[in-house]
Amino acid sequence: MAKIVILGGGYAGMMAATHLEQLGESFTLVNAHEYHYLTTLLHEAAGGRSDVHNYCIPIRDILTKRTSELVVDKVKTINRENRTVTLENGELSYDYLVYAIGWVPEFFGIPGLAEYSLGIRDLESAKEIRQHIEERFKKYKETQDSRDLRIVVGGAGLTGIELLGELMEFLPQLCQQLDIDFSLVDVQCIEAMPSILPQVAPPLRDVAAKTLTDKGAKLRIGIKILKVEPNKVILEGADPVEASTIIWTGGVRANPLLQELGFTCDRRGRAKVTPYLQSVDDERIFIGGDSAWCDDEQGRPLPPTAQVATQMGTTIAKNLHALVHGHKEEMKSFRPSLKGTLASLGREVGVGDMGGIPVRGMVASLAKEATKVKYLWELGGMRLTAEKTQQVVQL
CATH class of the missing domain: 3.50.50.100 (FAD/NAD(P)-binding domain)
Structure with missing residues (x-):
């Protein structure tokens, strides 16, 4: 054999x-690890939608036959x-x-980026981002340091934009819990390329940009990150940005x-x-x-x-x-x-295409949810889908 x-x-x-x-x-x-985690959903965990453990499945719940062996x-x-x-x-x-x-x-050789930024790599890093943001906002209550309410997201591709969508829903709730004026929060997405979401058609990029900026996010497009220092992002042709939370999603x-x-x-x-x-x-x-x-x-x-x-x-x-x-x-x-690309912009809004057909708003969001169910079905059939749908999909 x-x-x-x-x-x-x-x-x-x-x-x-x-x-x-x-x-x-x-x-x-x-x-x-003993579990398989849903990498494409980790922005939801990092952005505060649900506990990180809702995005993992024990491998032994997937592989059930004695012909397979798991080595951690x-x-x-x-x-x-x-x-x-x-x-x-x-x-x-x-x-x-x-x-x-x-x-x-991929840090593209940018000095300090690996050392002084957070990233969505796995369950623990997603959890770290959420906890870090919560801690900085709590610290602001003591110090009134505006840097603690400033978040820089590097990269406006799929991960960066989806994370931004989650943050712009989570942060108002966090501010309400901590009695912080949300208008003081500064969330900036910095992208070197001339547009966001290159995976979708230009009109849908405009929809995504308007959705996020209407919620209070700042999209800074066509600006290169030259260097990252502790709590500071050095930009080409623009003033440095001082922020206590720097997240890299750029590649x-x-x-x-x-x-x-x-x-x-x-x-x-x-x-x-x-x-x-x-x-x-x-x-x-x-x-x-x-x-x-x-x-x-x-x-x-x-x-x-x-x-x-x-x-x-x-x-x-x-x-x-x-x-x-x-x-x-x-x-x-x-x-x-x-089958196309779908980007969530929060729980109930998204953009993307399905087989070349552009979709937006709740339709895109529902389509994105459907892809989660489809994956669970392919991974473990009816048994796994039935067990995990409530936990993983309806968060």
């Missing part, structure tokens, strides 16, 4: 694991010649490997392990894959999610999104199953079905 090891319990890794279970394959899943550990290195994975607390051998460890923040790159191991990678550290999602450097290693450099039919790299990652996981499982059983000719090229 072939030894299959999956590295990473994110969207690609978990979808590969789920489908491998359905196909009757035995495997070992290595993940840093972190990957240190991979020896492709010997087909071994070295963990912090042991070693695993493999015949076939699925690499889906995921991403790390991601693949885990550096791929480049360290000599895989063929793009400028974001993603490893080049074949149409079957195998590494171009090693056919026994499949790569998915934010770790994969995969081109579409026009030769353009696919975006590192959850919908692409989940579809990669499904394809990897099916191709790996075929390869393990000597049916290489049955392997299928990865052909993603992109």
